[in-house]
Amino acid sequence: MDCQKIARSGQAPEGVVRRFFAGEVEVAVSRSDGEVHATSNHCSHLDCLLSSGKVTDEGLLCSCHGSVFDYTSGEPLCPPANRPITVFPVREEEGHIWVDVDDELAEAAMRRRAVGAPQAGRRRGLIG
Numbered sequence: 001m002d003c004q005k006i007a008r009s010g011q012a013p014e015g016v017v018r019r020f021f022a023g024e025v026e027v028a029v030s031r032s033d034g035e036v037h038a039t040s041n042h043c044s045h046l047d048c049l050l051s052s053g054k055v056t057d058e059g060l061l062c063s064c065h066g067s068v069f070d071y072t073s074g075e076p077l078c079p080p081a082n083r084p085i086t087v088f089p090v091r092e093e094e095g096h097i098w099v100d101v102d103d104e105l106a107e108a109a110m111r112r113r114a115v116g117a118p119q120a121g122r123r124r125g126l127i128g
């Protein structure tokens, strides 16, 4: 997968997080202090949708149990999450938001699989 145009800049206003798609990959796009951020839409704690969360001064807040993730590194800044979320390279150009989702990042950003289920990326043909 290459760099993809996933939204118009106006669809990601200041202080808001929304879900967009890069192919089959859910991307949470947020804007804080004018800067756009793109991460996995699945919290690393228990998979809640980060697009249901909130933009804070510190980072992206998961509405389920209150973990906050650094916009740039994806690292959790407070528990209960103890693993980072996937952060995608993102840029704005000519009024659109572009996200770079390679196969490795796409696999990392998928919802955790149920025990015994095929690996998400394999099911989607992202990995061999």
Ligand code: FES
Pocket (backbone or CB within 6 Å): 043, 044, 045, 046, 047, 048, 062, 063, 064, 065, 066, 067, 079, 080, 081
């Ligand atoms: S699912 Fe996000 S903090 Fe629990």
